[in-house]
Amino acid sequence: MSKQDEMKTYLPPYFTEIYEVDHLLKTEAPEFEQLDESIFDLTDQFFPLTATWGLNRWERMLKVQRESDDSIELRRARLLNMMSNIPPITYLSLENSQSLSQESKCCHPSHNQSLSLCLTCEPR
Numbered sequence: 130m131s132k133q134d135e136m137k138t139y140l141p142p143y144f145t146e147i148y149e150v151d152h153l154l155k156t157e158a159p160e161f162e163q164l165d166e167s168i169f170d171l172t173d174q175f176f177p178l179t180a181t182w183g184l185n186r187w188e189r190m191l192k193v194q195r196e197s198d199d200s201i202e203l204r205r206a207r208l209l210n211m212m213s214n215i216p217p218i219t220y221l222s223l224e225n226s227q228s229l230s231q232e233s234k235c236c237h238p239s240h241n242q243s244l245s246l247c248l249t250c251e252p253r
Contacts, residue, residue: 132165133158177208184208 133154137145144150174183184204188195191211195204210217 131158132162136161177205177212180205 136154136158140150145154173179173181174186177184177187180187181201184201187193187208188204191208193204193207193211195207216222
């Protein structure tokens with residue numbers, strides 16, 4: 130259905146038979162189509178997964194540096210990584226977690242100790 134036909138559905142049938150109204154709908158339909166496209170493009174910029182020209186704003190807000198030759202996909206991945214609650218796993222983070230686990234005695238039993246876990250299921 131064209132935009133002109135869609136606009137006609139909002140009017141009473143006798144109104145669309147008037148030449149001036151028909152001419153007015155023909156001239157305004159392309160403008161409304163362009164407006165619809167602009168609105169959809171704008172709403173795409175609200176989310177990093179669909180943003181294109183709005184990525185600059187996201188990068189400024191999250192203080193993410195970018196290179197001039199970065200692709201849109203790479204920029205989106207950086208933004209999503211920054212927004213996620215799970216930090217990226219690096220060699221340094223693995224070393225830190227290993228040293229923390231060695232210091233903590235309650236989490237890892239020694240050879241002569243055992244760990245037990247009891248789960249109870251209750252009906253809803």
